[in-house]
Amino acid sequence: MASSNFVDYVKIYCRSGKGGPGSKHLYRDKLTQKGGPDGGDGGRGGHIILRGSKNHWTLIHLKYARHIHAEDGDGGSRSRSFGKEGEDKVIEVPCGTVVYDAETGEYLCDIKDDGQEVIIFPGGRGGRGNWHFRTATNQTPRFAQPGEMGIEKTIILQLKVLADVGLVGFPNAGKSTLLSVVSAAKPEIANYPFTTLVPNLGIVSYRDTRSFVMADIPGIIEGASEGRGLGLRFLRHIERNSILLFMIPADCDDIQKEHDILLNELQQYNPELVDKQRILAITKCDLLDDELMEEIKTLVPKDIQTVFISSLTGLGIMELKDLIWTEINKESNKVVEITHQPMHIAYKEVEEEEEEEEDEDEDDDLSQYKGIGWDEL
Numbered sequence: 001m002a003s004s005n006f007v008d009y010v011k012i013y014c015r016s017g018k019g020g021p022g023s024k025h026l027y028r029d030k031l032t033q034k035g036g037p038d039g040g041d042g043g044r045g046g047h048i049i050l051r052g053s054k055n056h057w058t059l060i061h062l063k064y065a066r067h068i069h070a071e072d073g074d075g076g077s078r079s080r081s082f083g084k085e086g087e088d089k090v091i092e093v094p095c096g097t098v099v100y101d102a103e104t105g106e107y108l109c110d111i112k113d114d115g116q117e118v119i120i121f122p123g124g125r126g127g128r129g130n131w132h133f134r135t136a137t138n139q140t141p142r143f144a145q146p147g148e149m150g151i152e153k154t155i156i157l158q159l160k161v162l163a164d165v166g167l168v169g170f171p172n173a174g175k176s177t178l179l180s181v182v183s184a185a186k187p188e189i190a191n192y193p194f195t196t197l198v199p200n201l202g203i204v205s206y207r208d209t210r211s212f213v214m215a216d217i218p219g220i221i222e223g224a225s226e227g228r229g230l231g232l233r234f235l236r237h238i239e240r241n242s243i244l245l246f247m248i249p250a251d252c253d254d255i256q257k258e259h260d261i262l263l264n265e266l267q268q269y270n271p272e273l274v275d276k277q278r279i280l281a282i283t284k285c286d287l288l289d290d291e292l293m294e295e296i297k298t299l300v301p302k303d304i305q306t307v308f309i310s311s312l313t314g315l316g317i318m319e320l321k322d323l324i325w326t327e328i329n330k331e332s333n334k335v336v337e338i339t340h341q342p343m344h345i346a347y348k349e350v351e352e353e354e355e356e357e358e359d360e361d362e363d364d365d366l367s368q369y370k371g372i373g374w375d376e377l
């Protein structure tokens with residue numbers, strides 16, 4: 001997977017800017033010996049901001065941006081002058097990026113729309129200058145507030161592909177073939193499991209002017225939700241699809257069983273996935289003669305809309321597109337909002353092992369950034 005341009009996981013150490021210290025300046029000029037305190041406030045440290053951008057499809061541009069620091073604020077100065085604010089650092093991410101705390105796996109936020117901005121780590125406040133601390137009993141305070149420390153944290157950015165319909169099936173079910181037939185996408189297709197290693201997106205044009213987005217997701221096997229196969233790594237891409245298209249080949253031994261395994265894996269990963277509207281496509285129907293076809297019709301699960309298709313002959317493809325179009329346009333299926341689960345620990349380990357393999361030489365010593373706390377005066 002290292003060679004792929006599809007980067008859907010990056011880990012970045014972020015530090016927002018420290019606030020500038022307040023000034024302790026005491027006013028004095030030719031004519032005034034003791035002009036009293038006039039130290040200004042320090043400037044705010046720069047924020048770390050995440051911004052959604054439709055110009056990015058993956059997180060590849062952040063793959064080597066391991067440390068991101070916003071600027072510190074400048075100190076205040078004489079004549080109650082404010083220090084300059086530290087410059088914010090804006091990290092552009094594709095729409096559909098979810099942010100987790102790398103240490104705890106806790107969900108932090110979610111960037112969905114183009115232009116949406118989230119201040120993920122605010123810069124430290126600037127310290128107040130000595131001018132604020134003058135009192136009746138202390139008219140020349142020789143102290144000022146230091147700047148507040150910035151926030152330092154390592155975050156994990158994960159991309160969850162946004163699509164109208166996600167293809168869910170065992171390896172070899174014919175998912176990539178369907179995508180290649182209905183869209184201009186050119187996914188790899190082969191007669192062995194796990195041909196598809198990363199999700200492919202395709203735009204399906206529908207009845208002249210309309211279109212929807214289809215995501216071909218790597219095959220899922222029993223145990224995927226616990227990390228078997230490639231499943232766990234990509235199950236998250238299913239979370240953002242409006243509806244799911246289950247795909248089961250006509251020549252499989254037990255359609256009902258395969259359907260139940262797929263459903264169970266989704267449920268294990270995130271119970272909310274099961275609430276999504278599902279359609280079932282029985283694929284490779286060109287392999288069946290009429291008699292077998294009639295028999296199979298009696299064997300499909302009863303509680304799900306089913307279409308019999310063949311990407312080879314085009315059988316049922318139009319019917320399938322019609323059904324998908326109807327379903328994705330239903331108001332009830334438009335809600336793609338989902339509660340993000342904390343990052344799965346097993347999953348985190350898999351990703352981190354892969355990361356380490358890629359850059360063994362990088363050995364970050366973050367302890368140097370551990371600063372002193374914020375002391376109120």
Ligand SMILES: Nc1nc2c(ncn2[C@@H]2O[C@H](COP(=O)(O)OP(=O)(O)OP(=O)(O)O)[C@@H](O)[C@H]2O)c(=O)[nH]1
Pocket residue numbers: 169170171172173174175176177178188189190191192193194195196197217218219220283284285286287309310311312313
């Ligand atoms: N006869 C027939 N074969 C098909 C059809 N669709 C796909 N195949 C074949 O099934 C095999 C697997 O197809 P893929 O599209 O790569 O399957 P996949 O579900 O994407 O598999 P993974 O990427 O491994 O998860 C290929 O050899 C295809 O040629 C079909 O409608 N009819």
Ligand SMILES: [Mg+2]
Pocket residue numbers: 175176177187188189195196216
């Ligand atoms: Mg495939």
